Amino acid sequence: MTATAADADTSDFRAPFVGFLPGYLAESQRTAPGRPNEDIYNAMVAERWTALLNSTASSDEALVHTFLERHPSLLPGCLTVDGDSGHSPFPMAVISKPKLPGLSDREPDFMWIACHSSEVFPVLIEIETPHKKWFYGDRAEIHSDLTHAQGQLAEWRAWFNRGYNREAFIDQYELGPFMGGRKLSPRYVLVYGRSSNYAGFPRRQQKRAELERQDERLMSFDRLSTAKRSVLYSCVRKTQDGYKVISVPPCLTILNSGDRYAAATGWDLALDQCPDMADLRREYLKEQLSLLIECPDAYVETHASGMRTLRPAWL
Structure with a gap:
């Protein structure tokens, strides 16, 4: 692909703005001030998301991140990753680039604070790019990029396993009243590469199935789709002054x-x-x-x- 063609490909997803859904404004105006049709929104997001994944533009992790900030319904975990919960996440939003107190290394890309009646689940999400490979060439050897990305999840797990950090986390994210005596149970999600890198290859699929730890979820970008009740959720940042x-x-x-x-x-x-x-x-x-x-x-x-x-x- 020529440089000019690549630039044009990228500009399609940056202009007029990242996350733009062609034709959606007309649908929104048709029903305003009432709620727009959720199914139409979901279909438009799915179409635009697939187009982004299939483009060279998706190699830009910052672009993918911004798209997901605008359409957080695509991010897994709002109702837990252990099965759909009937409870909404706190604070009715995904948290972008959440900090873990005292951990100076790379923060998660996103975090849901999901829950059910007995547990609160911080769902920490690492986003790579759909162009990363799970395996090398024609072999079933795990790619070093994947190993490195899983290492990031391990670092967050180690942080939470130091007991005093859990109290610091509850304070940082203002979860005292929200906890209500429930257990804090972190979950770690890696969104990485495409399923085409292992689908149809039995040895790769078998090895991929063994990569996931009990509290981890490893998924390709192809797995991301709009979640149930997702129209209720926005995107926030946690600052010293609270959630914004x-x-x-x-x-x-x-x-x-x-x-x-x-x-x-x-x-x-x-x-x-x-x-x-x-x-x-x-x-x-x-x-x-x-x-x-x-x-x-x-x-x-x-x-x-x-x-x-x-x-x-x-x-």
């Missing part, structure tokens, strides 16, 4: 319970920076988020008997 929203998906849908959103700031700016979202929808979400953060019980009904109930709804 850095991007929202164009299909963002919110719940009518304000305590889920007060943990993060920056909603208005993130909404303004989501060009695939219709203006009417954007303004509606700003109004609703402001209401729910100021008055978390805005949609709670008080009955004559004094009983208070909340009928869950997606806004």
Whole structure:
């Protein structure tokens, strides 16, 4: 491929912005200020994601990272990697480039804080590129790039296995009330290469099946697809001042319970920076988020008997 062709290939995914979904704005405007059709969004994301993976542009890890920030529904683990949970992750978002206190080496690319009734699962995700190889040439010998990437997961595991670090983690990510006596159970995910590097090769598939440790999930980029209830989740960064929203998906849908959103700031700016979202929808979400953060019980009904109930709804 010539340099000119490669540049054109890359520009397709950078312009007009990373994560752009051609045609989605019209669909958003059609239903605004109501919720856009989730199935249409998922189909458009899947098509655009596949096109990115199949392009030379996907060799740029920063580009892939930004795409996933804008469409966090593609990232595994929001409902745990041990099976779908009925609980939402904290804080209704994936965390981009989370720091582990005292660990100066490379941080994870992303982290979900997922949970179920008895455990909280920090799901630490390492993103490589779809161009990395699992095996060398025609052999079933594990590629050194894969070994190096797994070593990163091992470093995070070692960090969590030092008991005092778990308390530091809970403090860093403001999880005290969220823990509620539950056990902290980290999980480690590596997203690496394409399945074509081992699919159809029995020896490679057998060896690949043995690579995963009990608390690890190794997957190719081909495995990433939109998750259930994923339209509810945004992307945040954890700073010294708390959680800051850095991007929202164009299909963002919110719940009518304000305590889920007060943990993060920056909603208005993130909404303004989501060009695939219709203006009417954007303004509606700003109004609703402001209401729910100021008055978390805005949609709670008080009955004559004094009983208070909340009928869950997606806004």
